[in-house]
Amino acid sequence: MRWSHEDFDPDRSGQRRNHGAQQINRGARLLEKEKENMEMCKSVYEKIIGHARREMPLEACGYLGGNGGTALDAYSLTNIDKSGEHFSFDPKEQFEAVRAMRKKKQRAVAVYHSHPETPARPSQEDIRLAFDPEIIHVIVSLAAAEPEVRAFRIVKKEVTEEPLVVIEGLRNEPENQE
Ligand SMILES: [Zn+2]
Numbered sequence: 052m053r054w055s056h057e058d059f060d061p062d063r064s065g066q067r068r069n070h071g072a073q074q075i076n077r078g079a080r081l082l083e084k085e086k087e088n089m090e091m092c093k094s095v096y097e098k099i100i101g102h103a104r105r106e107m108p109l110e111a112c113g114y115l116g117g118n119g120g121t122a123l124d125a126y127s128l129t130n131i132d133k134s135g136e137h138f139s140f141d142p143k144e145q146f147e148a149v150r151a152m153r154k155k156k157q158r159a160v161a162v163y164h165s166h167p168e169t170p171a172r173p174s175q176e177d178i179r180l181a182f183d184p185e186i187i188h189v190i191v192s193l194a195a196a197e198p199e200v201r202a203f204r205i206v207k208k209e210v211t212e213e214p215l216v217v218i219e220g221l222r223n224e225p226e227n228q229e
Pocket of ligand 1: 136164165166177190
């Protein structure tokens with residue numbers, strides 16, 4: 052892994068590894084920061100692939116809301132670019148989605164979008180426009196026979212893949228992580 056938290060948050064100053072399980076168990080907020088895998092409920096996984104297919108040949112886009120680094124809900128948004136190569140959220144829908152997430156005590160874990168004809172990795176445009184180091188970028192590719200879903204962090208133009216784990220049910224409790 053070329054990128055680490057320390058690159059953009061001096062408060063975490065290299066002690067991340069030493070804190071271990073004890074700190075992870077203190078609660079979801081810490082867990083979000085400590086976790087390196089991204090978890091996604093199977094229902095979310097299926098929903099974003101379905102959304103990507105419906106929007107073909109345009110890019111589909113939206114938010115994944117959740118907590119503790121686990122995506123629990125997909126909030127599909129309109130791609131106002133109407134493009135197969137890039138996307139922009141409808142600002143009004145974006146606002147509504149953020150409000151809906153807050154109501155459910157979720158936060159925006161990830162932004163997702165589809166690549167109708169290219170692989171599931173960030174394009175030059177995706178990298179150029181990535182501004183939030185905390186958000187995960189989930190890409191659904193429909194380029195191959197089977198859909199491919201991958202997750203990335205983009206920090207200072209540097210792309211790091213986040214291992215994506217699809218889980219069957221909901222696991223809101225930090226204690227249930229192992
Ligand atoms: Zn893209």
